[in-house]
Amino acid sequence: MKILIIGGGNMGLTYAKSLLNAHIVTEDNLMILEKSEEKAEKIKKLEVGTVFGEPGSYIKEADLIILAVKPQDSDILFNKVKGYIDHQQVILSIMAGTPIKKITAASGSKKIIRAMPNLPAQVGSGMTVYTSSEDVTRIELVMVQNILNSTGKTIYVDNEKLIDASTAISGSGPAYVFFYIKSLIDTAQDLGFNRSEAELLSYNTFKGTIDLFNKHNFSCEEWISKVASRGGTTEAALNSYNQNDIQNKLSQAYTAAFNRARELSE
Numbered sequence: 001m002k003i004l005i006i007g008g009g010n011m012g013l014t015y016a017k018s019l020l021n022a023h024i025v026t027e028d029n030l031m032i033l034e035k036s037e038e039k040a041e042k043i044k045k046l047e048v049g050t051v052f053g054e055p056g057s058y059i060k061e062a063d064l065i066i067l068a069v070k071p072q073d074s075d076i077l078f079n080k081v082k083g084y085i086d087h088q089q090v091i092l093s094i095m096a097g098t099p100i101k102k103i104t105a106a107s108g109s110k111k112i113i114r115a116m117p118n119l120p121a122q123v124g125s126g127m128t129v130y131t132s133s134e135d136v137t138r139i140e141l142v143m144v145q146n147i148l149n150s151t152g153k154t155i156y157v158d159n160e161k162l163i164d165a166s167t168a169i170s171g172s173g174p175a176y177v178f179f180y181i182k183s184l185i186d187t188a189q190d191l192g193f194n195r196s197e198a199e200l201l202s203y204n205t206f207k208g209t210i211d212l213f214n215k216h217n218f219s220c221e222e223w224i225s226k227v228a229s230r231g232g233t234t235e236a237a238l239n240s241y242n243q244n245d246i247q248n249k250l251s252q253a254y255t256a257a258f259n260r261a262r263e264l265s266e
């Protein structure tokens with residue numbers, strides 16, 4: 001199997017490394033199209049595949065094309081590559097807010113899989129939600145599922161709208177988590193810890209909480225009630241959350257991400 005990744009940035013390189021580590025493809029059968037000369041030179045040194053700077057007839061050799069450029073660069077990209085794409089080639093797009101309909105019209109292929117991964121894919125702990133067009137066969141879908149599984153956990157959805165929903169939750173989610181961790185780090189420093197102590201306290205609290213959550217079958221509410229005793233310190237913080245309507249404000253922020261994903265899709 002030959003795979004072409006278009007866009008050698010954060011996500012494109014994450015896929016290149018995962019594909020090689022999982023032995024889904026060999027270096028000889030992995031191609032990367034990266035328009036930035038500087039990045040292309042750096043990628044060559046990583047020995048993750050053959051690197052190209054311009055589209056060419058090699059595109060037709062790919063059994064799978066992974067689109068990993070920013071959505072705003074996609075129009076220029078499609079104009080450049082359309083003539084080289086065969087309508088039978090399978091395309092896996094991870095571009096946010098770019099619907100299957102648009103990719104089909106712009107690429108000429110009807111075999112489109114649209115996925116929304118997230119950054120922890122870099123360490124094999126990603127969360128990807130994906131869907132496919134009707135023309136993708138069962139075998140092609142399994143092939144792509146294996147690729148996505150090499151970067152973490154996956155969920156298949158029939159309804160494409162849920163890809164935009166997942167963009168707002170798991171796609172953008174790591175930034176929300178880092179935002180929250182940063183608020184703990186900043187406050188820990190305000191309360192007297194030095195920077196590295198504050199980071200250890202905050203990151204390890206997150207890691208330990210997720211480890212605990214994974215070990216047992218309790219809901220978030222049940223865990224909260226185990227930490228917060230009546231009249232205690234945790235309850236004081238939770239009361240402050242409630243008085244400041246934090247749940248509602250967070251929900252508004254995630255909905256803003258969803259609305260932006262829908263806007264881009266349209």
Ligand SMILES: NC(=O)c1ccc[n+]([C@@H]2O[C@H](COP(=O)([O-])OP(=O)(O)OC[C@H]3O[C@@H](n4cnc5c(N)ncnc54)[C@H](OP(=O)(O)O)[C@@H]3O)[C@@H](O)[C@H]2O)c1
Nearest residue numbers: 007009010011034035036068069070071073077095096117
């Ligand atoms: N990062 C995330 O956490 C995340 C999560 C989920 C989904 N995504 C999706 O993944 C996609 C890639 O994101 P990213 O963070 O990897 O972006 P990125 O780091 O900017 O990588 C995109 C790369 O594509 C290159 N490129 C642009 N136009 C090209 C063209 N015509 N031909 C070849 N290469 C081209 C860019 O070069 P230049 O730098 O020269 O423009 C850049 O190196 C986006 O569509 C995004 O929505 C990202």
